[in-house]
Amino acid sequence: MILPGMAHMYATGQQATEIRTPKAADAPRIHGPEIYGVRPGHPFLYRIPCTGIRPIRFSARHLPASLKLNRRTGIITGKAPGKYGEFAVELKAESAYGEDSRIFKIVVGDTIGLTPQMGWNDWYTFYSHVTAEDIRNAADAMIASGMADFGYQYVDIDDCWAREPGSGDPQLSGPARDAQGDILPNARFPDMPNLVNHIHSLGLKAGIYSSPGPFTCAHFEGSYRHEAADARRFAQWGFDLLKYDWCSYGQIAKDETRTSLQAPYRKMGGIIAGLDRDVVLNMCQYGMGDVWRWGRQAGGNSWRTTGDLGLAKDNSLPGFYSIGFANAEHNLYAGPGGWNDPDYILIGTVGDARHQDSGVRQTQLTPEEQYSYMSMWSLMAAPLFFSGDMTKLDPFTRNVLCNAEVIDIDQDPLGKQAGVVRKTSAEFILAKPLEDGSLAVGLFNLTTSPRAIRVNWSDLGISGQPMVRDVWRQHDLGSFATAYSTKVPAHGVDLVRLVPKEAQ
Numbered sequence: 059m060i061l062p063g064m065a066h067m068y069a070t071g072q073q074a075t076e077i078r079t080p081k082a083a084d085a086p087r088i089h090g091p092e093i094y095g096v097r098p099g100h101p102f103l104y105r106i107p108c109t110g111i112r113p114i115r116f117s118a119r120h121l122p123a124s125l126k127l128n129r130r131t132g133i134i135t136g137k138a139p140g141k142y143g144e145f146a147v148e149l150k151a152e153s154a155y156g157e158d159s160r161i162f163k164i165v166v167g168d169t170i171g172l173t174p175q176m177g178w179n180d181w182y183t184f185y186s187h188v189t190a191e192d193i194r195n196a197a198d199a200m201i202a203s204g205m206a207d208f209g210y211q212y213v214d215i216d217d218c219w220a221r222e223p224g225s226g227d228p229q230l231s232g233p234a235r236d237a238q239g240d241i242l243p244n245a246r247f248p249d250m251p252n253l254v255n256h257i258h259s260l261g262l263k264a265g266i267y268s269s270p271g272p273f274t275c276a277h278f279e280g281s282y283r284h285e286a287a288d289a290r291r292f293a294q295w296g297f298d299l300l301k302y303d304w305c306s307y308g309q310i311a312k313d314e315t316r317t318s319l320q321a322p323y324r325k326m327g328g329i330i331a332g333l334d335r336d337v338v339l340n341m342c343q344y345g346m347g348d349v350w351r352w353g354r355q356a357g358g359n360s361w362r363t364t365g366d367l368g369l370a371k372d373n374s375l376p377g378f379y380s381i382g383f384a385n386a387e388h389n390l391y392a393g394p395g396g397w398n399d400p401d402y403i404l405i406g407t408v409g410d411a412r413h414q415d416s417g418v419r420q421t422q423l424t425p426e427e428q429y430s431y432m433s434m435w436s437l438m439a440a441p442l443f444f445s446g447d448m449t450k451l452d453p454f455t456r457n458v459l460c461n462a463e464v465i466d467i468d469q470d471p472l473g474k475q476a477g478v479v480r481k482t483s484a485e486f487i488l489a490k491p492l493e494d495g496s497l498a499v500g501l502f503n504l505t506t507s508p509r510a511i512r513v514n515w516s517d518l519g520i521s522g523q524p525m526v527r528d529v530w531r532q533h534d535l536g537s538f539a540t541a542y543s544t545k546v547p548a549h550g551v552d553l554v555r556l557v558p559k560e561a562q
């Protein structure tokens with residue numbers, strides 16, 4: 059029997075694997091960001107992430123009059139207030155098992171994406187075979203699996219939903235645009251508004267993909283010379299996020315100066331800012347021209363800082379480490395409204411980017427590596443997008459993706475990305491300041507054997523005797539006077555939260 063609050067074991071193929079995330083309590087517990095940005099007068103959609111046995115009755119005090127809460131589903135809809143302002147809404151969830159409440163601050167202003175986006179993207183599961191049915195199933199699974207109860211919200215269609223000019227496949231061929239020049243989905247997406255409506259009806263948000271070049275990376279229709287029309291079309295369909303992938307724009311750009319690198323993003327960023335709905339802009343150009351320095355000014359809410367994680371080389375360490383190390387260097391550029399994006403979380407049952415037709419299979423990462431991956435992404439305030447198969451979520455993968463205290467580190471309202479405290483061939487230490495004055499610290503063992511890792515409070519610039527909390531297992535370890543020292547498994551992590559006296 060699994061008792062609440064106890065770590066338990068889950069048997070995978072070869073080894074018994076410790077599930078560290080405590081089982082969610084029966085009583086309601088509200089999760090997700092504490093702060094949320096929306097532009098004045100724009101459509102509003104937010105499903106209150108909440109665990110606990112349903113039925114749960116939701117209520118919200120001080121909700122702006124233009125918004126409405128469905129008390130049964132916990133979905134808030136309506137239009138944002140027309141004027142700039144902040145609304146401290148008190149959310150409450152009650153059931154036969156207990157209740158919970160928390161303040162959710164709605165900030166009506168120019169900035170959206172006040173915390174990193176969370177969701178799912180289809181690329182590493184479906185590649186060029188993706189269909190509307192796959193996306194719909196993933197959205198349904200986001201609810202059914204409970205992932206949405208922890209704050210996962212965006213359901214993103216990646217490349218290959220449009221037509222593929224010159225394709226021999228009748229499902230993908232045909233004119234890429236209609237007589238008015240509007241972009242057309244391929245036959246695998248017969249009714250885009252209906253698909254988006256379905257996603258919205260669950261309280262989730264929908265993302266789409268295009269390229270500023272004439273073609274996407276997989277050679278489907280791109281937005282070059284149709285930018286305004288495409289943005290309008292995406293908004294009409296109801297999309298809430300656009301991933302804009304450089305791809306064939308290399309043929310258009312005159313040179314590689316920063317001005318040329320910025321041009322297509324400034325253009326699309328400007329168009330999106332003028333739309334009558336909030337559309338998050340995820341810039342994908344692999345870090346060219348130090349995008350972290352100017353992505354926000356170009357209108358981006360996040361920007362990929364590296365090449366594709368699924369293609370990153372495994373040397374002595376799996377690919378996510380090198381991507382993480384590179385992304386960690388740009389910590390000073392991340393903040394509310396604009397985040398460094400080190401790419402998706404590739405765990406669970408997931409496809410192989412080098413063999414896209416070979417289907418999905420269980421990740422080759424060890425359990426410890428998976429805890430390291432999720433910890434690193436959360437410390438780096440990275441957008442959290444799972445890209446494995448949503449319909450094949452196993453208990454271990456769900457435990458990695460859905461630990462409320464780990465996610466709270468990612469979503470912390472202060473919006474700081476962790477700084478690098480130590481980087482050697484054996485140890486990597488990241489520290490992220492949090493809004494309540496705590497410090498989240500990840501101690502990563504990069505070696506293939508267990509290793510004692512020690513961090514002194516003086517290394518972290520802190521004093522006093524903070525309470526040290528084990529974040530994955532969600533329990534306090536006690537007060538430590540000058541340092542924390544711990545034995546970390548091979549390729550594993552110890553993720554702790556150092557809570558100063560004042561915040562306890």
Ligand code: GAL
Nearest residue numbers: 181216217275276303342366
């Ligand atoms: C790459 C991008 C991937 C995926 C792919 C689709 O450029 O980095 O995340 O979107 O294109 O073709």
